[in-house]
Amino acid sequence: MKYLWNLAVKNLSRNKLRSSISIAAIAISVCMVVMIRGFMLGILDSMVTLHIQYNSGHIKIVDQDYQKKERLLSLNHPVDGFSGEGVQKMADKLKEIPGIERVIQRLKFGAAASYEDKLIGMMGWGVKPADELAFTDIENQLVEGRMVKEGYKEVVLGTDLLKKLNLKVGDKITLFYTTAFGSFKGTTFEIVGRIESGLKLLDEIVFYIPLDQAQRILNMPDQVTELLLVTQDYRKVDSILPQVKELFAAEDPEGRYLVIPWDKSNDIIAGLKIAEKIYNIIYVLLIVLASFVVINTMIMIVKERTQEIGMMSALGLMKRDILFMFIMEGTVMGILGSLIGVIFGGVGVKILSIVGIDYTEALSGMEAEVLLKPILYPVFTIENLIFSFVLGVTVTAVTCIIPARKAAQLEPNEALRAL
Numbered sequence: 156m157k158y159l160w161n162l163a164v165k166n167l168s169r170n171k172l173r174s175s176i177s178i179a180a181i182a183i184s185v186c187m188v189v190m191i192r193g194f195m196l197g198i199l200d201s202m203v204t205l206h207i208q209y210n211s212g213h214i215k216i217v218d219q220d221y222q223k224k225e226r227l228l229s230l231n232h233p234v235d236g237f238s239g240e241g242v243q244k245m246a247d248k249l250k251e252i253p254g255i256e257r258v259i260q261r262l263k264f265g266a267a268a269s270y271e272d273k274l275i276g277m278m279g280w281g282v283k284p285a286d287e288l289a290f291t292d293i294e295n296q297l298v299e300g301r302m303v304k305e306g307y308k309e310v311v312l313g314t315d316l317l318k319k320l321n322l323k324v325g326d327k328i329t330l331f332y333t334t335a336f337g338s339f340k341g342t343t344f345e346i347v348g349r350i351e352s353g354l355k356l357l358d359e360i361v362f363y364i365p366l367d368q369a370q371r372i373l374n375m376p377d378q379v380t381e382l383l384l385v386t387q388d389y390r391k392v393d394s395i396l397p398q399v400k401e402l403f404a405a406e407d408p409e410g411r412y413l414v415i416p417w418d419k420s421n422d423i424i425a426g427l428k429i430a431e432k433i434y435n436i437i438y439v440l441l442i443v444l445a446s447f448v449v450i451n452t453m454i455m456i457v458k459e460r461t462q463e464i465g466m467m468s469a470l471g472l473m474k475r476d477i478l479f480m481f482i483m484e485g486t487v488m489g490i491l492g493s494l495i496g497v498i499f500g501g502v503g504v505k506i507l508s509i510v511g512i513d514y515t516e517a518l519s520g521m522e523a524e525v526l527l528k529p530i531l532y533p534v535f536t537i538e539n540l541i542f543s544f545v546l547g548v549t550v551t552a553v554t555c556i557i558p559a560r561k562a563a564q565l566e567p568n569e570a571l572r573a574l
Contacts, residue, residue: 182492182495182496185493185543186499187441188441189503189539190500191434194507195434199427201528202424202427205354206417209354209356211383212383213383213385213386213392214384215383215417216381217234217382217413219411227265228380230380234378253398254394254398257289259283259286259287259384260282260283260366260379260382261280261282261382262279262369262373266279266362269331270319270321275319277316277360277361278361279330279332279361279364280362281365282364283365284363293350293352296352297350299324303347303348303363308345308364309346309368311350311364312349313357313358314349315359324347326346327343334372334374335373340372344364344368353528396416442551445551485552485554485555486552489547489548489552489555504533504535508534508535511530512532
């Protein structure tokens with residue numbers, strides 16, 4: 156076997172230009188796989204992280220009727236605990252489940268503020284400041300001022316929303332809203348912070364107020380619109396989900412509440428998971444396209460070395476050995492091409508993971524519910540490099556079986572008579 160391997164490596168130097176072209180084709184395709192996969196991992200990682208932080212948590216608890224009207228921000232179907240005993244007791248029971256690290260309470264409602272002669276619509280999030288800061292990266296998005304504090308009439312707004320209202324940190328703002336009883340009211344808050352995140356949702360639509368203040372002004376004591384459960388690792392949420400459902404089966408026999416894992420609460424995330432599988436097929440196709448160059452090269456090599464193959468067969472070299480020798484030649488090209496592609500692709504992804512790719516204009520027309528930051532950072536991982544290298548070598552080696560079989564099936568007497 157070592158003899159065949161050395162012979163395969165030596166044969167590649169017979170026509171250096173042809174071998175170099177084949178290696179270059181594989182290198183380019185593997186480089187593309189590294190770059191595209193790093194890009195896709197960056198999109199997936201960013202969107203999943205933001206989706207979990209600002210939409211679903213690892214597990215989301217809502218009233219089943221609220222889910223049907225979630226876009227309307229209805230206050231008629233709150234999470235108010237098991238048998239109406241209050242959301243805090245429900246949160247305490249959920250925290251007792253092993254693996255649940257945090258329970259995030261949010262009260263979302265529609266509101267508006269006036270500027271000159273028009274009302275500007277927005278969305279209020281009543282939150283527990285400490286929990287929100289610990290769970291999300293909102294602290295990094297606060298470019299001015301601070302987060303709200305419980306017990307105070309304070310509000311944090313996005314930069315674009317403040318521009319629309321012609322307000323700044325330190326000003327007062329009167330928010331108009333409809334309470335849970337349907338009455339229209341207004342309350343004045345002090346602006347204590349400004350958010351600049353790059354997300355349309357946070358910069359243009361959402362404002363934060365303390366949860367206790369939201370519950371007070373909306374007449375919703377110890378009630379929220381959703382609970383978000385946080386575990387150690389969202390990828391292992393399936394191991395905790397049965398225990399959460401078991402608790403609700405015991406405490407909520409009527410099935411009023413829905414228990415929704417992070418990957419089932421948004422169609423975009425479900426679509427991304429499907430897209431990830433599609434891209435895996437695309438990666439293989441990219442390598443296969445490059446392998447056509449290798450196949451063509453190998454067919455030419457077989458044609459040129461027909462007499463040589465016949466001589467080796469006549470001297471006792473088995474068909475299996477000839478098959479292995481030509482597969483090894485293709486594999487060597489696959490190894491060299493994949494190695495070069497991984498090096499260049501890895502360097503490219505590493506640079507882009509630092510400087511990022513600016514998609515500000517492309518995302519300007521996106522809906523607010525599409526949680527994707529305007530500057531995307533591809534993900535550089537050793538796993539991606541290994542995956543791309545192994546894929547390049549494997550696909551190249553497999554496609555080389557076609558010309559290798561042709562060489563192995565040549566009869567010695569016919570091969571020796573060939574010109």
